[in-house]
Amino acid sequence: MNGEQIGLWAGFVFTLMVFSYILGDNFLYRIAIYVFVGLAAGYLTIVTVEGVLLPWVRGTLLSSTAGVGGLVIGIIPFILGLLLLLKTSPRLGRLGNLAIAFIIGVGTAVALVGAVSGTLIPLAQSTGSSVRIDVLNGFLIFIGVSSTLVYFQYLARRRPDGRVQRGLLVRAVGGLGQVFIIITLGAVYAGAILTSLTIFTERISYILARITGG
Numbered sequence: 001m002n003g004e005q006i007g008l009w010a011g012f013v014f015t016l017m018v019f020s021y022i023l024g025d026n027f028l029y030r031i032a033i034y035v036f037v038g039l040a041a042g043y044l045t046i047v048t049v050e051g052v053l054l055p056w057v058r059g060t061l062l063s064s065t066a067g068v069g070g071l072v073i074g075i076i077p078f079i080l081g082l083l084l085l086l087k088t089s090p091r092l093g094r095l096g097n098l099a100i101a102f103i104i105g106v107g108t109a110v111a112l113v114g115a116v117s118g119t120l121i122p123l124a125q126s127t128g129s130s131v132r133i134d135v136l137n138g139f140l141i142f143i144g145v146s147s148t149l150v151y152f153q154y155l156a157r158r159r160p161d162g163r164v165q166r167g168l169l170v171r172a173v174g175g176l177g178q179v180f181i182i183i184t185l186g187a188v189y190a191g192a193i194l195t196s197l198t199i200f201t202e203r204i205s206y207i208l209a210r211i212t213g214g
Contacts, residue, residue, distance in 0.1 A: 005211070012207040019200065147177030 017032035060066050060074025080099040087096035123145060151174040156166040166174070 008207055008210050012204075012211065015200070015203060015207070143176070144180040147173050148180050149177070150174050151177030151181065 014032050014035070017028040020026055021029045056074065056077070060070045063070060066074065080102060083096050083099035085096075086092040087100075126141075150170060153170075153174075155170075156164045158164050165171075
């Protein structure tokens with residue numbers, strides 16, 4: 001038995017161990033998950049070191065043409081990492097908040113720009129194009145997009161009795177948006193199940209065919 005056949009048998013066994021979760025959480029499923037998590041963590045570590053850290057160090061700290069600016073930029077991630085490590089110290093833990101604030105601020109800014117330029121604007125353009133091409137379908141798309149966006153807004157008024165409640169029109173439109181969300185999530189979930197079953201059957205067929213030599 002060569003290395004390829006051993007890998008195929010291992011893949012077949014681990015596939016069945018993961019699929020055994022249908023019968024409930026069990027020992028075989030947990031072993032497979034532990035192995036997958038360990039392999040994924042090791043793989044990500046190697047990829048991070050080889051593909052991110054070492055090229056970053058070579059291009060900034062160890063580069064002869066980087067200059068002072070390159071050295072400063074190159075050392076910033078390591079300073080932030082050191083500050084994050086200080087979170088484990090009861091006395092110096094507050095210094096780690098600087099790194100966390102920086103990471104959250106940059107991440108929020110990137111996510112906001114990405115959401116506006118990559119989601120909202122293309123979605124508005126696509127909705128407008130659909131309305132011009134097909135009035136009925138475009139109208140349904142417009143209603144679905146608008147009501148869904150209204151569902152996720154949290155502006156409300158305080159009533160005389162002290163309760164905070166959205167207006168009747170906003171609640172009605174938001175309820176319609178909730179219906180669209182439920183339909184969409186149901187379709188996505190059904191598609192995910194069908195895709196998973198298709199991948200599983202194709203994987204089992206491939207492994208059995210390779211093992212039997214078919």
